[in-house]
Amino acid sequence: MxxxxxxxxxxxxxxxxxxxxxxxxxxxxxxxxxxxxxxxxxxxxxxxxxxxxxxxxxxTEQTRAWLEHAAEAGETDAMALFGALLVGEGEVEKARPWLESAAEAGETYGAGILGISSVEHDRT
Structure with a gap:
């Protein structure tokens, strides 16, 4: 087997x-x-x-769907990219868990987007 x-x-x-x-x-x-x-x-x-x-x-819809599938399958840079896409669409709260998971896995892009989106979100 x-x-x-x-x-x-x-x-x-x-x-x-x-x-x-x-x-x-x-x-x-x-x-x-x-x-x-x-x-x-x-x-x-x-x-x-x-x-x-x-x-x-x-x-856009295909981009979102494929990134979401890759993120759900554990691809850390896809988590960061999917999170960034969500932030760009104004879905900061939905993006946060993806960006946090990417950052925890060492994905620096995700950590950066998480930090920026947190600062922007706190301003509103």
Whole structure:
């Protein structure tokens, strides 16, 4: 049984890496199906990459959804980015737990956004 799990993880990592490499080399359209396959199988790196693709395409709902999925799966930088997105949308209280979790995990961006949003929130 552990061998089967290891094989599935290797396949997921491979599929995810193919998508990332294709995207990094400017072949975004070819990358997207690979990234989606990996993300749907639980690949948090692919989820985060799909969020960035959606962001650059101006697709706010997709950006939010992929970041939220990655954050819920424990990707600390996605927690920080999702928290920052929520702060930008004025949802400071909803953002706080994500930013705190990211900061506790050592994500400095999350800690910075948490500090800034706390100062701004205290002013209102």
């Amino acid at each position: 552990p061998e089967v799990v290891a094989q599935r993880l290797d396949v997921l990592a491979g599929v995810q890496q193919i998508g990332v490499v294709l995207d990094d080399t400017g072949e975004r359209e070819r990358a997207i199906p690979w990234l989606k396959r990996a993300a749907e199988a639980g690949g948090t790196r692919a989820m985060k990459r799909l969020a960035m693709v959606a962001f650059h395409q101006g697709k």
